[in-house]
Amino acid sequence: MRDEFDFRCVYCLQRETWGQVTFEFELDHFEPQSLSPQSKLDYQNLVDSCRRCNAVKRDQSVADPFLLLRAPRVSTLPDGSLRAGDSNAQRLIRQLDWNSPRLKSWRVMWLRIVALAKERDSDLFRQLVDFPDNLPDLSRLRPPRNARSEGLLQCRFALRERGELPVEY
Template sequence: MPAFRYPERKHRRKHGPQGYQSPAEFRDWLRDEFAFRCVYCLEREQWGNRLGHFHIEHFVPKAVQPEQRLSYDNLLYSCQGCNLLKGPKTVPDPLKVFTSGTVVVRRNGSLHGRTKEAKLLIDVLQLNDESYQRRRRLMIGILSAVAKTNPALHRELLGFPDDLPNLATLKPPGGNSRPAGIKQSYYALRQSGQLPDTY
Protein backbone atom coordinates (compact mmCIF):
# COMPACT_ATOMS: atom_id res chain seq x y z
CA MET A 1 0.00 0.00 0.00
CA PRO A 2 2.28 2.86 -1.14
CA ALA A 3 -0.14 5.45 0.20
CA PHE A 4 0.39 4.19 3.73
CA ARG A 5 3.92 2.89 3.61
CA TYR A 6 5.94 4.14 6.55
CA PRO A 7 9.50 5.32 5.88
CA GLU A 8 12.01 2.57 5.30
CA ARG A 9 14.40 3.80 7.95
CA LYS A 10 14.35 5.73 11.17
CA HIS A 11 14.07 9.40 10.38
CA ARG A 12 17.19 11.55 10.54
CA ARG A 13 16.46 15.25 10.48
CA LYS A 14 17.67 17.05 7.37
CA HIS A 15 16.82 20.59 8.49
CA GLY A 16 17.81 22.57 11.56
CA PRO A 17 16.23 26.03 11.67
CA GLN A 18 16.77 27.87 14.93
CA GLY A 19 15.52 30.89 16.74
CA TYR A 20 11.93 31.34 15.64
CA GLN A 21 9.66 32.78 18.29
CA SER A 22 6.58 30.67 17.62
CA PRO A 23 6.07 27.02 16.59
CA ALA A 24 4.08 28.10 13.52
CA GLU A 25 7.17 29.72 12.02
CA PHE A 26 8.72 26.26 11.68
CA ARG A 27 5.82 25.04 9.57
CA ASP A 28 7.39 25.05 6.12
CA TRP A 29 10.52 23.35 7.40
CA LEU A 30 8.39 20.64 9.02
CA ARG A 31 6.21 20.21 5.95
CA ASP A 32 9.32 19.48 3.92
CA GLU A 33 11.03 17.46 6.66
CA PHE A 34 8.10 15.06 6.87
CA ALA A 35 7.06 15.00 3.22
CA PHE A 36 3.76 16.82 3.68
CA ARG A 37 2.31 13.98 5.74
CA CYS A 38 1.31 13.30 9.32
CA VAL A 39 4.18 11.46 11.03
CA TYR A 40 1.73 9.27 12.94
CA CYS A 41 -0.98 8.20 10.48
CA LEU A 42 0.50 9.28 7.10
CA GLU A 43 -2.50 11.42 6.17
CA ARG A 44 -1.32 13.66 3.33
CA GLU A 45 -1.88 17.32 2.62
CA GLN A 46 -2.87 16.30 -0.90
CA TRP A 47 -5.87 14.34 0.35
CA GLY A 48 -7.90 17.20 1.64
CA ASN A 49 -7.97 20.68 2.95
CA ARG A 50 -4.55 21.38 4.39
CA LEU A 51 -5.44 24.64 6.08
CA GLY A 52 -6.40 24.05 9.69
CA HIS A 53 -5.97 20.33 9.34
CA PHE A 54 -2.21 20.03 9.90
CA HIS A 55 -0.67 20.98 13.20
CA ILE A 56 2.75 21.47 14.72
CA GLU A 57 3.07 18.74 17.33
CA HIS A 58 5.36 18.91 20.35
CA PHE A 59 6.82 15.44 20.79
CA VAL A 60 8.00 16.16 24.33
CA PRO A 61 4.92 17.92 25.68
CA LYS A 62 5.15 21.61 26.48
CA ALA A 63 3.96 20.84 30.01
CA VAL A 64 6.87 18.44 30.55
CA GLN A 65 9.67 20.51 29.02
CA PRO A 66 8.53 24.05 28.23
CA GLU A 67 12.05 24.97 27.14
CA GLN A 68 11.67 22.59 24.19
CA ARG A 69 8.66 24.46 22.88
CA LEU A 70 10.71 26.13 20.15
CA SER A 71 13.30 23.43 19.59
CA TYR A 72 13.06 22.21 15.99
CA ASP A 73 14.11 18.68 16.88
CA ASN A 74 11.14 18.40 19.21
CA LEU A 75 8.59 19.43 16.61
CA LEU A 76 6.64 17.08 14.38
CA TYR A 77 4.14 17.58 11.59
CA SER A 78 0.86 15.92 12.39
CA CYS A 79 -2.77 15.89 11.39
CA GLN A 80 -5.31 17.44 13.71
CA GLY A 81 -6.69 14.09 14.89
CA CYS A 82 -3.32 12.63 15.81
CA ASN A 83 -2.25 15.86 17.49
CA LEU A 84 -5.36 15.79 19.66
CA LEU A 85 -5.02 12.10 20.50
CA LYS A 86 -1.34 12.40 21.32
CA GLY A 87 -1.94 15.54 23.37
CA PRO A 88 0.27 15.90 26.43
CA LYS A 89 1.15 12.20 26.58
CA THR A 90 4.68 10.86 26.54
CA VAL A 91 4.84 8.20 23.81
CA PRO A 92 7.43 6.21 21.81
CA ASP A 93 9.09 8.34 19.15
CA PRO A 94 7.30 7.77 15.82
CA LEU A 95 10.48 8.74 13.95
CA LYS A 96 12.18 5.71 15.47
CA VAL A 97 9.45 3.14 15.96
CA PHE A 98 7.30 3.56 12.82
CA THR A 99 9.05 2.15 9.78
CA SER A 100 7.94 -0.03 6.88
CA GLY A 101 9.50 -2.95 8.72
CA THR A 102 7.71 -2.39 12.01
CA VAL A 103 4.20 -1.44 10.89
CA VAL A 104 2.17 -3.48 8.44
CA VAL A 105 -0.80 -1.76 6.81
CA ARG A 106 -3.48 -4.21 5.76
CA ARG A 107 -5.85 -3.77 2.85
CA ASN A 108 -8.80 -3.55 5.24
CA GLY A 109 -7.16 -0.46 6.72
CA SER A 110 -5.94 -1.95 9.97
CA LEU A 111 -2.40 -1.57 11.28
CA HIS A 112 -0.26 -4.30 12.74
CA GLY A 113 2.71 -3.33 14.89
CA ARG A 114 5.58 -5.78 14.82
CA THR A 115 7.47 -4.41 17.80
CA LYS A 116 6.40 -3.67 21.32
CA GLU A 117 6.95 0.05 20.87
CA ALA A 118 5.16 0.22 17.53
CA LYS A 119 2.17 -1.61 19.09
CA LEU A 120 2.21 0.79 22.03
CA LEU A 121 2.24 3.85 19.80
CA ILE A 122 -0.60 2.44 17.68
CA ASP A 123 -2.61 1.88 20.86
CA VAL A 124 -1.95 5.24 22.47
CA LEU A 125 -2.75 7.14 19.27
CA GLN A 126 -5.76 4.86 18.69
CA LEU A 127 -4.58 4.33 15.12
CA ASN A 128 -6.67 1.18 14.84
CA ASP A 129 -9.89 2.90 15.77
CA GLU A 130 -12.72 2.45 13.31
CA SER A 131 -12.44 5.98 11.91
CA TYR A 132 -8.74 5.62 11.08
CA GLN A 133 -9.27 2.16 9.62
CA ARG A 134 -12.14 3.40 7.50
CA ARG A 135 -10.09 6.35 6.24
CA ARG A 136 -7.28 3.99 5.18
CA ARG A 137 -9.66 1.50 3.60
CA LEU A 138 -11.37 4.27 1.63
CA MET A 139 -8.11 5.82 0.40
CA ILE A 140 -6.70 2.41 -0.59
CA GLY A 141 -9.89 1.67 -2.53
CA ILE A 142 -10.04 5.10 -4.17
CA LEU A 143 -6.38 4.99 -5.18
CA SER A 144 -6.72 1.52 -6.59
CA ALA A 145 -9.76 2.57 -8.64
CA VAL A 146 -8.33 5.83 -10.00
CA ALA A 147 -5.00 4.18 -10.85
CA LYS A 148 -6.84 2.52 -13.72
CA THR A 149 -9.44 5.09 -14.64
CA ASN A 150 -7.86 8.46 -13.92
CA PRO A 151 -4.05 8.44 -13.88
CA ALA A 152 -3.87 12.24 -13.51
CA LEU A 153 -5.93 12.15 -10.33
CA HIS A 154 -3.89 9.22 -9.07
CA ARG A 155 -0.70 11.24 -9.58
CA GLU A 156 -2.23 14.20 -7.81
CA LEU A 157 -3.23 12.13 -4.79
CA LEU A 158 0.15 10.44 -4.50
CA GLY A 159 2.26 13.35 -5.69
CA PHE A 160 3.73 16.39 -3.99
CA PRO A 161 1.81 19.60 -3.42
CA ASP A 162 2.36 22.39 -5.94
CA ASP A 163 3.32 24.90 -3.27
CA LEU A 164 6.59 23.30 -2.22
CA PRO A 165 8.34 25.72 0.17
CA ASN A 166 11.53 27.32 -1.12
CA LEU A 167 13.50 26.93 2.09
CA ALA A 168 16.59 28.65 0.67
CA THR A 169 14.74 31.95 0.89
CA LEU A 170 13.87 31.55 4.58
CA LYS A 171 16.15 33.12 7.15
CA PRO A 172 15.70 31.55 10.58
CA PRO A 173 16.79 34.15 13.19
CA GLY A 174 19.17 31.70 14.88
CA GLY A 175 20.52 30.18 11.67
CA ASN A 176 20.27 26.64 10.35
CA SER A 177 22.29 23.89 12.01
CA ARG A 178 21.87 21.57 9.01
CA PRO A 179 22.27 23.79 5.93
CA ALA A 180 23.10 20.83 3.67
CA GLY A 181 19.47 19.76 3.96
CA ILE A 182 18.33 22.60 1.72
CA LYS A 183 19.69 20.73 -1.30
CA GLN A 184 17.57 17.75 -0.28
CA SER A 185 14.40 19.78 0.04
CA TYR A 186 11.60 18.85 -2.31
CA TYR A 187 11.63 22.32 -3.88
CA ALA A 188 15.32 21.90 -4.76
CA LEU A 189 14.66 18.42 -6.13
CA ARG A 190 11.90 19.77 -8.34
CA GLN A 191 14.22 22.56 -9.58
CA SER A 192 16.80 20.00 -10.61
CA GLY A 193 14.26 17.66 -12.19
CA GLN A 194 14.72 14.95 -9.56
CA LEU A 195 11.34 15.10 -7.86
CA PRO A 196 9.44 11.85 -8.37
CA ASP A 197 5.88 12.05 -9.70
CA THR A 198 4.55 10.10 -6.76
CA TYR A 199 5.74 8.85 -3.41
Protein backbone atom coordinates (compact mmCIF):
# COMPACT_ATOMS: atom_id res chain seq x y z
CA MET A 1 0.00 0.00 0.00
CA ARG A 2 2.79 2.46 0.92
CA ASP A 3 4.49 1.80 -2.38
CA GLU A 4 1.33 2.28 -4.43
CA PHE A 5 0.73 5.69 -2.89
CA ASP A 6 4.34 6.87 -3.30
CA PHE A 7 4.91 6.88 0.47
CA ARG A 8 2.54 9.84 0.90
CA CYS A 9 -0.90 10.58 2.26
CA VAL A 10 -3.35 10.19 -0.61
CA TYR A 11 -5.25 13.25 0.57
CA CYS A 12 -2.78 15.95 1.64
CA LEU A 13 0.29 14.46 -0.09
CA GLN A 14 2.43 14.68 3.05
CA ARG A 15 5.49 12.49 2.56
CA GLU A 16 6.38 9.81 5.08
CA THR A 17 9.82 11.36 5.39
CA TRP A 18 8.23 14.66 6.51
CA GLY A 19 6.17 13.19 9.33
CA GLN A 20 6.94 11.53 12.59
CA VAL A 21 9.23 8.54 12.52
CA THR A 22 6.46 6.02 13.25
CA PHE A 23 2.69 5.69 13.36
CA GLU A 24 1.97 8.79 11.27
CA PHE A 25 0.29 6.87 8.45
CA GLU A 26 -2.58 4.41 8.46
CA LEU A 27 -4.96 2.69 6.10
CA ASP A 28 -8.19 4.48 5.33
CA HIS A 29 -11.31 3.13 3.69
CA PHE A 30 -11.86 5.54 0.81
CA GLU A 31 -15.56 4.73 0.87
CA PRO A 32 -16.29 4.69 4.62
CA GLN A 33 -17.19 1.33 6.11
CA SER A 34 -20.35 2.84 7.56
CA LEU A 35 -21.56 3.78 4.07
CA SER A 36 -20.17 0.78 2.21
CA PRO A 37 -19.81 -2.21 4.58
CA GLN A 38 -19.50 -4.62 1.64
CA SER A 39 -16.22 -2.87 0.68
CA LYS A 40 -14.60 -3.33 4.08
CA LEU A 41 -12.09 -5.88 2.79
CA ASP A 42 -11.87 -4.59 -0.78
CA TYR A 43 -8.26 -3.68 -1.54
CA GLN A 44 -9.41 -1.08 -4.09
CA ASN A 45 -11.17 0.74 -1.24
CA LEU A 46 -8.02 1.13 0.87
CA VAL A 47 -5.71 4.13 0.69
CA ASP A 48 -2.61 5.26 2.57
CA SER A 49 -3.52 8.27 4.70
CA CYS A 50 -1.88 10.37 7.36
CA ARG A 51 -3.57 10.19 10.73
CA ARG A 52 -4.83 13.79 10.51
CA CYS A 53 -6.59 13.41 7.16
CA ASN A 54 -8.07 10.06 8.18
CA ALA A 55 -9.43 11.60 11.39
CA VAL A 56 -10.89 14.63 9.59
CA LYS A 57 -12.42 12.54 6.81
CA ARG A 58 -14.05 10.11 9.26
CA ASP A 59 -17.25 8.77 7.67
CA GLN A 60 -17.48 11.38 4.93
CA SER A 61 -17.70 10.32 1.34
CA VAL A 62 -15.15 12.35 -0.62
CA ALA A 63 -14.27 12.77 -4.28
CA ASP A 64 -11.31 10.83 -5.63
CA PRO A 65 -8.15 12.74 -4.62
CA PHE A 66 -6.19 11.11 -7.47
CA LEU A 67 -8.36 12.91 -9.96
CA LEU A 68 -8.65 16.21 -8.14
CA LEU A 69 -5.33 16.98 -6.51
CA ARG A 70 -2.90 16.76 -9.39
CA ALA A 71 -1.41 19.89 -10.93
CA PRO A 72 -2.65 22.03 -12.62
CA ARG A 73 -5.96 21.52 -10.78
CA VAL A 74 -4.56 22.58 -7.39
CA SER A 75 -1.74 24.98 -6.64
CA THR A 76 -0.09 26.15 -3.45
CA LEU A 77 -0.05 29.91 -2.92
CA PRO A 78 2.82 31.74 -1.18
CA ASP A 79 0.76 31.96 2.04
CA GLY A 80 0.47 28.14 2.08
CA SER A 81 -3.17 27.97 1.09
CA LEU A 82 -4.37 25.66 -1.64
CA ARG A 83 -6.21 27.07 -4.63
CA ALA A 84 -8.33 24.76 -6.72
CA GLY A 85 -9.27 25.25 -10.33
CA ASP A 86 -12.60 23.47 -10.14
CA SER A 87 -15.51 23.17 -7.73
CA ASN A 88 -14.94 19.49 -6.90
CA ALA A 89 -11.37 20.12 -5.80
CA GLN A 90 -12.52 23.19 -3.84
CA ARG A 91 -15.13 21.05 -2.07
CA LEU A 92 -12.50 18.43 -1.14
CA ILE A 93 -10.20 21.15 0.24
CA ARG A 94 -13.08 22.45 2.38
CA GLN A 95 -14.19 18.96 3.50
CA LEU A 96 -10.73 18.06 4.79
CA ASP A 97 -10.00 21.59 6.07
CA TRP A 98 -6.71 21.89 4.18
CA ASN A 99 -6.68 25.67 4.34
CA SER A 100 -6.78 25.81 8.11
CA PRO A 101 -4.24 28.27 9.58
CA ARG A 102 -2.26 25.39 11.05
CA LEU A 103 -1.93 23.52 7.74
CA LYS A 104 -1.13 26.66 5.78
CA SER A 105 1.65 27.44 8.24
CA TRP A 106 2.90 23.84 8.08
CA ARG A 107 2.93 23.98 4.25
CA VAL A 108 4.89 27.25 4.17
CA MET A 109 7.41 25.85 6.64
CA TRP A 110 8.04 22.73 4.54
CA LEU A 111 8.24 24.65 1.29
CA ARG A 112 10.87 26.88 2.89
CA ILE A 113 12.78 23.92 4.35
CA VAL A 114 12.91 22.18 0.97
CA ALA A 115 13.95 25.41 -0.83
CA LEU A 116 16.71 26.11 1.72
CA ALA A 117 17.96 22.54 1.55
CA LYS A 118 18.05 22.69 -2.26
CA GLU A 119 20.06 25.91 -2.09
CA ARG A 120 22.44 25.04 0.77
CA ASP A 121 22.49 21.35 1.65
CA SER A 122 22.21 18.88 -1.21
CA ASP A 123 22.30 15.83 1.10
CA LEU A 124 19.38 17.15 3.15
CA PHE A 125 17.52 18.08 -0.05
CA ARG A 126 17.88 14.51 -1.36
CA GLN A 127 16.68 13.18 1.99
CA LEU A 128 13.59 15.38 1.82
CA VAL A 129 12.63 14.65 -1.79
CA ASP A 130 13.88 11.09 -2.21
CA PHE A 131 11.98 7.91 -1.49
CA PRO A 132 12.38 6.45 2.01
CA ASP A 133 15.45 4.27 2.62
CA ASN A 134 13.32 1.36 3.84
CA LEU A 135 11.50 0.58 0.60
CA PRO A 136 9.60 -2.70 1.01
CA ASP A 137 10.79 -5.64 -1.08
CA LEU A 138 7.39 -6.76 -2.34
CA SER A 139 8.82 -9.80 -4.14
CA ARG A 140 9.22 -11.47 -0.72
CA LEU A 141 5.49 -11.28 -0.04
CA ARG A 142 3.21 -14.11 -1.06
CA PRO A 143 -0.38 -12.91 -0.80
CA PRO A 144 -2.91 -15.70 -1.29
CA ARG A 145 -4.63 -14.12 -4.29
CA ASN A 146 -2.30 -11.55 -5.82
CA ALA A 147 -4.36 -10.16 -8.68
CA ARG A 148 -1.67 -7.63 -9.57
CA SER A 149 1.60 -9.57 -9.62
CA GLU A 150 2.85 -7.32 -12.47
CA GLY A 151 3.19 -4.62 -9.81
CA LEU A 152 6.16 -6.43 -8.32
CA LEU A 153 8.30 -5.34 -11.27
CA GLN A 154 7.20 -1.71 -10.88
CA CYS A 155 7.44 -1.40 -7.09
CA ARG A 156 9.88 1.24 -5.90
CA PHE A 157 12.24 -1.36 -4.41
CA ALA A 158 12.54 -3.17 -7.79
CA LEU A 159 13.03 0.14 -9.60
CA ARG A 160 15.81 1.09 -7.15
CA GLU A 161 17.47 -2.32 -7.60
CA ARG A 162 17.47 -1.81 -11.40
CA GLY A 163 18.74 1.77 -11.09
CA GLU A 164 15.48 3.14 -12.54
CA LEU A 165 14.08 4.90 -9.47
CA PRO A 166 13.93 8.69 -9.91
CA VAL A 167 16.18 10.68 -7.60
CA GLU A 168 13.25 12.77 -6.38
CA TYR A 169 9.49 12.53 -6.52
